[in-house]
Amino acid sequence: MSQTGATTPFSTSSTLTNSPILKEKETQLASSFLSPSTAPGASLVASASAILESVSSRNSEAVFGYDTAEQFGIGGLTKEWSKAGSGATYVEMQNRSGAGLTLAGRLGQGTSSKKDASGVLSAYTTPEGLAQMVPSLASLPTATASGRVVLQVPAISVLEPSLTLAPSLAALSTSIPILPDGFAVVLSSLAQETADLAAASYNVPGSHIIHIFDQYAAAREVRQIVYPGINPLSPAANVEQALLQSGYSVFDYHGSSTAKTVFVVLKGLLSSVLEAVADKVPEVGVLSVRVLRPWNADRFLQVLPQTASTIQVIDEVLHEGATGVLYEDVLGTILASSATPSVHKRSFTPVKILELASRPSELISLVATLAKSASATTVESLYPTTLKKLLFYGTSSTPLTTLPT
Helix, strand or coil, X not given: CCCCCCCCCCCCCCCCXXXXXHHHXXXXXXXXXXXXXXXXXXXXXXXXXXXXXXXXXXXXXXXXXXXXXXXXXXXXXXXXXXXXXXXXXXXXXXXXXXCHHHHHHHHHCCCCCCHHHCCEEEEECCHHHHHHHHHXXXXXXXXXXXXXXXXXXXXXXXXXXXXXXXXXXXXXCCCHHHCCCCEEEEECCCHHHHHHHHHHHHHCCCCEEXXXXXXXXXXXXXXXXXXXXXXXXXXXCCHHHHHHHCCCXXXXXXXXXXXXXXXXXECCHHHHHHHHHHCCCCCEEEEEECEEECCCHHHXXXXXXXXXXXXXXXXXXXXXXXXXXXXXXXXXXXXXXXXXXXXXXXXXXXXXXXXXXXXXXXXHHHHHHHHCCCCCCCCXXXXXXXXXXXXXXXXXXXXXXXXXX
């Protein structure tokens, strides 16, 4: 597990309380050493989400910041840079149905006042916000080098009625299937990966991009990160090529090379914990999906161990029993191939996803049960021996979500 930065994830008791004073101090601190003109290759001590904002502002003509994303700490830096005349123009937006029509209208103008950005529009929104936008995204013109959209989406949702925060993408379970052609959906789970994929998203001139990143944990950690860069003289033909140029692949595999049981899961906090568990449990593997759209069946079969007899697909859904998009992709791939493993659906609600991600013991028990393994893996064995922990105590009047990131 690589969740070892200077700050912890949002606690399970965190709610949507906020301190404007502390948030303003956080923004001032980050903007003092980070900007849209930061040199690629520079090694910084910062959060990946702050670097993501810098990359987005640097490579966009305009950034549309939706109010729900700002509640999770995405957009403040871009707004400050815009006010100071640096980077992209920042446009404040409210999250509501049809919000994507604004992007379609702006992109349809076909003009760019910022030469370096080449007409790229970015937007910060949440999984719930993206679900509301998807129907209107069909109005977007075809992506070109002179006009396309990049959506940066923090993978964090609010559970009602408690307002607890959870690392869930369940809101997208019904909208991804109707996502228009011409969109690529990429996911990142670690801090450096978040920064790198944020940059790679701007190097695919033939596609609109949705980049989903782990704002619940990894992207908020303050740690050593190399500022990513892209070569505008060498644009990628597609999202897979863009990832390869950045050192990443469409799918990641962890665990036994002769695994009998393979878990398939989207890149994110849960995949990070599952990968750590798989490295400790015999005959178990985890296949993490970094590119959900377009789905690459051939690459999936290349990564899947030939010894696999059972595939457990973990989908995030709004209601128990619902079928998620990942299960349908995997099942369709296996049925269309000569592979013989059985495919099983494991649909988890946001509450269950939060429980598994925040309680490794629950996840270890689930893996052992589904894999029919008698492994004696413990939670302690998942952590590095050099791990150091810092515990903050607070009261009801001091929300932990406003601690500097």
